[in-house]
Amino acid sequence: MQPANGGIPRRSFGRTSLQISALGFGGHHLGDAEDQPTATRLVHEAIDGGINFFDNCWEYHRGKTEDWMGSALRGKRNQVFLMTKVCTHGRDKDLALRMLEQSLNRLQTDHLDLWQIHGVSFENDADLFIRPNGAAEALEQAKKQGKVRFVGFTGHKDPAVHLKMLNTGFHFDALQMPLNPFDGSFFSFQQQVVPEAQRRGMAVLGMKPLCGAGDPVKKGALTPEEALRYAMSVPGVTVTITGMDKPDVLRQNLRIAQNFAPMQREEMKALENRVRSVAADGRFELYKVSLKYDNPEARLAHEFPLDMQQKEVKEMMRSTENTGHPYPQLEKAK
Amino acid sequence: MSRVTRREFLGQAIADSGSMAMAQQNTQQNTSSDIPRRPLGKTGLQASIIGMGGYHLGSADDLSTAKRMVDEAIDAGVNFFDNAWDYHQGRSEEWLGAALKGKRDKVILMTKVCTHGRTKDVGMKMLEESLRRLQTDHLDVWQIHEVIYYNDPDLIFAPNGVAEALDQAKREGKVRFVGFTGHKDPQIHLRMLRHGFAFDTVQMPLNAFDASFRSFEQNVLPEANRLGMAVFGMKSLGGSGEMVRKGGIKVEDGLRYAMSLPVSLTISGMDSPEVLHQNLSIARGFKPLNDQEMHAIRDRCRFEASDGRYELFKTTKKYDSDEGRKMHDFPPVAQLPA
Numbered sequence: 001m002q003p004a005n006g007g008i009p010r011r012s013f014g015r016t017s018l019q020i021s022a023l024g025f026g027g028h029h030l031g032d033a034e035d036q037p038t039a040t041r042l043v044h045e046a047i048d049g050g051i052n053f054f055d056n057c058w059e060y061h062r063g064k065t066e067d068w069m070g071s072a073l074r075g076k077r078n079q080v081f082l083m084t085k086v087c088t089h090g091r092d093k094d095l096a097l098r099m100l101e102q103s104l105n106r107l108q109t110d111h112l113d114l115w116q117i118h119g120v121s122f123e124n125d126a127d128l129f130i131r132p133n134g135a136a137e138a139l140e141q142a143k144k145q146g147k148v149r150f151v152g153f154t155g156h157k158d159p160a161v162h163l164k165m166l167n168t169g170f171h172f173d174a175l176q177m178p179l180n181p182f183d184g185s186f187f188s189f190q191q192q193v194v195p196e197a198q199r200r201g202m203a204v205l206g207m208k209p210l211c212g213a214g215d216p217v218k219k220g221a222l223t224p225e226e227a228l229r230y231a232m233s234v235p236g237v238t239v240t241i242t243g244m245d246k247p248d249v250l251r252q253n254l255r256i257a258q259n260f261a262p263m264q265r266e267e268m269k270a271l272e273n274r275v276r277s278v279a280a281d282g283r284f285e286l287y288k289v290s291l292k293y294d295n296p297e298a299r300l301a302h303e304f305p306l307d308m309q310q311k312e313v314k315e316m317m318r319s320t321e322n323t324g325h326p327y328p329q330l331e332k333a334k
Numbered sequence: 335m336s337r338v339t340r341r342e343f344l345g346q347a348i349a350d351s352g353s354m355a356m357a358q359q360n361t362q363q364n365t366s367s368d369i370p371r372r373p374l375g376k377t378g379l380q381a382s383i384i385g386m387g388g389y390h391l392g393s394a395d396d397l398s399t400a401k402r403m404v405d406e407a408i409d410a411g412v413n414f415f416d417n418a419w420d421y422h423q424g425r426s427e428e429w430l431g432a433a434l435k436g437k438r439d440k441v442i443l444m445t446k447v448c449t450h451g452r453t454k455d456v457g458m459k460m461l462e463e464s465l466r467r468l469q470t471d472h473l474d475v476w477q478i479h480e481v482i483y484y485n486d487p488d489l490i491f492a493p494n495g496v497a498e499a500l501d502q503a504k505r506e507g508k509v510r511f512v513g514f515t516g517h518k519d520p521q522i523h524l525r526m527l528r529h530g531f532a533f534d535t536v537q538m539p540l541n542a543f544d545a546s547f548r549s550f551e552q553n554v555l556p557e558a559n560r561l562g563m564a565v566f567g568m569k570s571l572g573g574s575g576e577m578v579r580k581g582g583i584k585v586e587d588g589l590r591y592a593m594s595l596p597v598s599l600t601i602s603g604m605d606s607p608e609v610l611h612q613n614l615s616i617a618r619g620f621k622p623l624n625d626q627e628m629h630a631i632r633d634r635c636r637f638e639a640s641d642g643r644y645e646l647f648k649t650t651k652k653y654d655s656d657e658g659r660k661m662h663d664f665p666p667v668a669q670l671p672a
Contacts, residue, residue: 124640280485
């Protein structure tokens with residue numbers, strides 16, 4: 001796996017010899033692209049630009065992003081490190097394995113490089129994960145069957161929840177978390193989780209370098225370049241996953257990553273200090289302090305309220321024709 | 335209206351509870367149908383174990399319903415009334431003020447100031463507005479509302495912050511006692527207490543689910559008790575009855591659990607006469623649950639407590655007011671309901 005490298009630095013995936021681009025292609029935003037041809041072009045241009053890490057998730061846009069990525073990667077599957085996530089949110093192993101089959105179908109592949117538990121947000125998620133018949137057993141089985149090479153988990157809520165997952169004793173190869181200048185001083189994954197992951201030799205996947213929807217950039221708290229460079233410079237981070245729904249966003253990010261020189265510690269500190277007062281209440285990290293970034297699947301599984309204005313909920317209601325039975329909507333394997 | 339001295343107030347309170355008992359065709363002694371009273375921390379006041387929540391009062395059908403409910407609550411022995419400057423844009427205070435006309439001296443009146451990081455002057459201006467709406471010249475308790483953002487303690491105790499307004503209002507005799515409220519995280523409450531400010535009161539969510547999730551009962555209540563503060567419990571049923579509607583707990587068990595904790599009182603929202611009657615009947619002749627009963631209720635709630643699904647005030651933005659969101663630059667309720 002060493003395609004034409006456009007100059008984006010590559011880093012080892014955990015303690016393996018696999019080389020991952022320091023910038024990763026976020027799956028969620030791919031589904032926000034104007035149409036499928038645009039999405040395909042975005043994926044191809046990203047690969048040509050030196051990105052080889054592709055993120056996705058079973059529940060993004062109800063499967064659309066996996067579908068689009070799968071067809072965009074046709075013939076290029078072996079050039080990339082492909083990750084998707086499973087959305088059990090505390091539910092059983094069997095459900096997880098059925099979701100895996102669906103993800104593989106949509107992504108048009110027989111294996112994933114990385115399969116992660118999605119959105120570990122709730123304080124009892126670790127217990128639900130590790131319980132008998134929980135999703136932990138699905139990760140093990142899928143690995144044994146060769147359907148996934150590595151396993152991990154993701155979440156954006158609270159470093160304490162991540163630490164609980166690590167403390168289950170389950171062997172994870174990777175974990176994913178928000179890493180940005182605001183996180184540096186507020187419920188900090190960087191402070192609390194990254195060192196622990198490094199100690200265990202795990203691959204550290206950063207996300208939300210621009211806080212999810214670019215709010216701090218829109219409000220002038222920092223520039224995209226500052227944000228992205230900061231996230232990619234966090235000591236111990238393997239890859240920074242960021243969403244790119246338009247060609248100009250992709251090009252901007254490619255440019256930053258291709259010219260990447262890590263920020264020095266002092267520069268990072270200065271940036272943290274500059275945003276400290278607005279970091280202190282979480283206004284730019286709504287994924288930590290509100291439900292805004294918690295998908296309907298997570299909310300339903302935990303019986304939290306849905307937000308009828310949320311795009312994902314509208315998609316869910318459309319695709320289920322308001323049956324009142326939004327979940328599980330698992331089609332039979334093709 | 336002159337300020338009530340502590341002695342006059344106590345005398346009044348004792349007389350009230352006596353007449354209330356007679357009105358209910360019971361003996362003048364503290365009988366099984368009285369609503370018990372407890373000391374309000376070190377204030378010397380005695381408060382009914384259930385207090386009337388101000389937010390829900392503003393959700394009543396109309397002013398005359400609200401008035402009837404307040405009258406009825408007072409007649410039944412409720413003497414603690416909660417409110418806040420921003421509830422229903424002032425309607426809750428206005429309705430309570432109108433309902434308390436001629437009865438102001440019979441009750442312990444509390445309202446809250448909603449500076450959310452703004453300065454002392456803003457706090458003092460809000461106090462004047464609250465006093466005018468409540469038609470009184472003083473409050474018994476004035477609390478800093480919604481201390482729920484992680485940097486709120488810093489903002490409150492910054493030079494010229496609202497803590498100074500609390501001091502000044504107390505000095506000027508406009509408020510007798512001061513405190514703070516919040517529903518988010520015990521850590522924020524503890525940070526407030528660590529400042530060493532002489533708070534007389536503190537308000538927090540206390541319920542059967544809280545007992546095993548980000549627990550105010552475990553983390554804050556013992557500290558407040560140690561400091562001799564008056565503790566007001568709130569959200570005994572989840573804020574909007576979530577624990578009853580979805581959590582399968584009986585209203586009676588939920589309220590009795592909250593009232594059995596070492597608190598001065600439990601503030602409960604009542605937006606209709608039916609809810610008021612229900613709460614009054616639970617509070618009358620109330621006997622605290624024993625340890626075993628408390629334990630059994632906690633156990634029944636433990637699984638669903640563990641992700642905070644019925645304590646949305648802790649885990650979502652749902653209960654965070656627009657006033658506070660505005661000051662912290664968060665999206666308003668309409669854009670970010672939870």
